[in-house]
Amino acid sequence: GLAISDNDQSIQFLSYLRTEMEKNTVCLAFVNMIPGNTQLYMSRAEVYYNQIMTSSANVVIIYGDTDGTLAVSFSMWESRGIQRIWVTTSQWDVTTGERDFTFDTFHGNLAFAHHHGKISGFKNFVQTLNSLKYSDKYLARLEWMHFNCEDSAANCKTLRNFSSNVSLEWLMEQTFDMAFSDSSYDIY
Known part of the structure; x- marks a missing residue:
């Protein structure tokens, strides 16, 4: 069933x-x-x-x-x-x-x-991903969600401290634990 x-x-x-x-x-x-x-x-x-x-x-x-x-x-x-x-x-x-x-x-x-088998280069890609380089709204929402922000940068209190070159390695460990x-x- x-x-x-x-x-x-x-x-x-x-x-x-x-x-x-x-x-x-x-x-x-x-x-x-x-x-x-x-x-x-x-x-x-x-x-x-x-x-x-x-x-x-x-x-x-x-x-x-x-x-x-x-x-x-x-x-x-x-x-x-x-x-x-x-x-x-x-x-x-x-x-x-x-x-x-x-x-x-x-x-x-x-x-x-x-x-x-491991996907060659995938872990490195996620760890070094510069989210501002890509216009993927899903990634942007993911970052805002994990940095206590709403779906708009104007409403984000911590985005001003958010580096444009930040690695998503920490986010990957927090968010994708089940997926990986x-x-x-x-x-x-």
Whole structure:
């Protein structure tokens, strides 16, 4: 089975997953799209629970927001003692996270790591990137966010102290930890 947040990124994941599953003639017993709206979620919470309980699926994949209604669902399912194999991304790692899970229902943890070659020169590129040289708004927003600024330089209190030749190495260590770590999926 699959439980995902009802957002664009999760729907894209579902599309990719279905494509890969079709190649291997594997199907999903159910797909629960958990809405972000708390009121809508509360009106359907029991339906999502019952769908997992009545399903023949022994494995449930969890994908989506770790701080919204999907997290509430996962916490509820865990507290009710649903005996399933839970496959999650590393952001859901309940063994190292700050979530309040009782480990009585988890009988172990198996983590997978991506094994891939390094992209030649990528780390050096990010470490030496001069953000003012590029007009990429994403990079600018990233810098402003990490230096307590809003989306406009006029509203930025610390930008005047921001060197145009600053290295993004510190920002990379702070922001891209998950993206560049070897952790990918956890199974409980």
